[in-house]
Amino acid sequence: MTDLCHNVWIYIAVMAVVTYLIRMLPLTLLRKEIKNKTLKSFLYYVPYVTLSVMTFPAILYATRSIWSGAAGFLTALFFAYRKKSLPVVAVCACAVVFLLELAGV
Amino acid sequence: MTTTEKATKRITEENTHAPTDRAQQFKEGLRDGVPIALGYLAVAFTLGIQAKEAGMGILEATVMSLVNVTSAGEFAGLAIIGSASSYLEMALSQLIINLRYMLMSFALSQKVETTLSVPHRMGIAFGVTDEIFGISAGREGRLSPFYNYGAMSIAIPGWTLGTALGVLMGNVLPESVVSALSVALYGMFLAIIIPKAREDRHVLIAVIVAMAASWICTKIPVVREISAGTRIILLTVVIALLAAIVFPVNEEGDNHDRPVS
Numbered sequence: 001m002t003d004l005c006h007n008v009w010i011y012i013a014v015m016a017v018v019t020y021l022i023r024m025l026p027l028t029l030l031r032k033e034i035k036n037k038t039l040k041s042f043l044y045y046v047p048y049v050t051l052s053v054m055t056f057p058a059i060l061y062a063t064r065s066i067w068s069g070a071a072g073f074l075t076a077l078f079f080a081y082r083k084k085s086l087p088v089v090a091v092c093a094c095a096v097v098f099l100l101e102l103a104g105v
Numbered sequence: 106m107t108t109t110e111k112a113t114k115r116i117t118e119e120n121t122h123a124p125t126d127r128a129q130q131f132k133e134g135l136r137d138g139v140p141i142a143l144g145y146l147a148v149a150f151t152l153g154i155q156a157k158e159a160g161m162g163i164l165e166a167t168v169m170s171l172v173n174v175t176s177a178g179e180f181a182g183l184a185i186i187g188s189a190s191s192y193l194e195m196a197l198s199q200l201i202i203n204l205r206y207m208l209m210s211f212a213l214s215q216k217v218e219t220t221l222s223v224p225h226r227m228g229i230a231f232g233v234t235d236e237i238f239g240i241s242a243g244r245e246g247r248l249s250p251f252y253n254y255g256a257m258s259i260a261i262p263g264w265t266l267g268t269a270l271g272v273l274m275g276n277v278l279p280e281s282v283v284s285a286l287s288v289a290l291y292g293m294f295l296a297i298i299i300p301k302a303r304e305d306r307h308v309l310i311a312v313i314v315a316m317a318a319s320w321i322c323t324k325i326p327v328v329r330e331i332s333a334g335t336r337i338i339l340l341t342v343v344i345a346l347l348a349a350i351v352f353p354v355n356e357e358g359d360n361h362d363r364p365v366s
Contacts, residue, residue, distance in 0.1 A: 006186075006189050006191075006192075008161065008165050008186060009165070010192060011182065011185070011186050011192065011195055012165065012168060012169045012172065012173075012182075014192050014195045014196050014199070015169070015172075015173050015178065015179070015182045015195060015199050016169075016172040016173050018195075018196050018199040018200055018203070019173055019175055019178055019199050019203050019206070020230070020231065022199075022200065022203050022204065022206045022207050022210070023203075023206045023207075023209075023210050023230040023231065023233040024210070024226075024227055024230035024231075025207070025210070026207055026210040026211040026213075026214055027210045027211075027213055027214045027217075027226045027227075027229065027230045027233075028223055028226045028227060028230070030211065030214040030215075031214070031219060032219060033215065033219055034215060037353050037354075038346075038349050038350060038353060039349075040215070040349075040354060041348070041349035041350075041352070041353045041354045042345050042346055042348075042349040043211065043212045043215050043345075044349070044354050045307075045308070045311050045344075045345040045348040045349060046208055046209070046211075046212045046341060046345045047209070047212055047238070047239065047242035047243070047297070048297075048298050048301060048302070048308050048311060048312055048315075049311050049312070049315045049340070049341050049344045049345045049348065050205060050208065050209070050235075050315075050337060050341040050345075051235075051239050051294040051297060051298050052294075052298055052311075052312045052315035052316045052319070053315050053316070053318070053319040053336070053337050053340045053341060053344075054235060054291075054294060054337055055291045055294045055295060055298070055316070056315075056316035056319055056320060057316075057319065057320045057323055058291065058333070059288060059291040062284075062287040062288055062291065063284045063285070063287060063288060064280070064281075064284045068284070069288065072288035072291070072292065073288075073291070073295075075292075076288070076291065076292040076295040076296070077295055077299060079296070080292075080295045080296045080298070080299035080300060081299050081300075081303060083300050083303075084296065085137075085296070086137050086140055086240060086293045086296045086297070087136070087137070087139055087140045088296075089292045089293065089295060089296035090140040090143075090144070090288075090289040090290075090292035090293045090296065091140065091289075091292075092292070093288045093289065093291070093292035093295075094285045094286055094288055094289050094292065095285070097284065097285040097288050098281060098282070098284075098285035101281055101284060101285065102281065
């Protein structure tokens with residue numbers, strides 16, 4: 001890059017420092033168990049809510065067609081409901097998407 | 106740093122895991138990290154292609170991925186580098202896009218032993234990504250840092266290597282394979298969410314509401330312009346808070362899966 005005012009390495013350093021602080025501060029500063037019932041409940045729901053929001057509808061648009069994405073979603077739902085392990089659920093979803101797209105869906 | 110001073114005090118009273126348990130935790134993390142690494146490989150590959158287009162060399166792109174380990178943040182970062190925006194804009198964009206990691210780190214702080222030392226906390230903090238957070242939040246009982254180290258030791262190389270390969274090889278990997286691999290991460294998320302939703306009806310309701318709200322937010326005019334990162338934070342805070350108010354967890358805190366007496 002020829003831009004003299006902006007160095008790529010400084011950009012990367014700024015990104016890395018900001019991102020790490022975000023990840024590190026709550027974990028290191030919050031060392032006690034939270035007693036507040038609402039806050040405790042809030043943190044109990046956070047992982048499931050945030051993963052749900054990230055998964056849907058993004059999974060529908062992750063593949064080449066909305067139909068293969070939807071099929072991948074349903075496949076993952078099925079195997080997750082059967083309590084299969086993480087790799088099994090992930091691989092089955094990928095396989096269904098791959099085969100469907102191979103078949104032109 | 107005061108935190109490191111506290112750390113040395115803490116270390117003496119740290120509840121250390123037995124070596125065999127550490128190895129077992131590491132192994133399990135490694136196992137669960139494999140699909141994450143595969144998914145990362147595919148996503149980072151596309152990131153590498155974009156990094157090249159933004160004018161980055163292989164060394165720069167690889168280091169960026171190694172020290173950041175964040176898909177949305179890095180994609181946004183590339184746009185900023187490409188347009189030669191200010192460092193302040195870079196800092197702000199990362200803060201907003203990656204703010205969800207703060208929530209995750211906050212949640213993990215309640216999942217590890219309260220006596221866990223600061224160096225371990227700083228260690229697992231580096232690997233708080235959507236996916237590694239997902240699998241560690243899904244662990245039963247207290248979280249061992251060695252589980253995270255196991256997952257990180259395969260997922261982070263996957264992410265970094267994928268970026269390097271993307272810069273090097275561009276569009277060599279068939280599009281069909283990239284397309285299929287891109288559902289791997291979501292498949293894993295579902296493997297974390299669904300079993301819990303099956304046993305806890307309140308989680309099930311929260312999950313359905315979250316997915317529906319997320320879908321609606323991508324459809325409504327104006328609201329759909331909000332970036333994915335911001336949408337994730339806002340919806341998570343609102344829905345998790347509503348769930349906490351409507352369905353507070355019992356005093357024992359069933360997030361540790363204690364048997365109900």
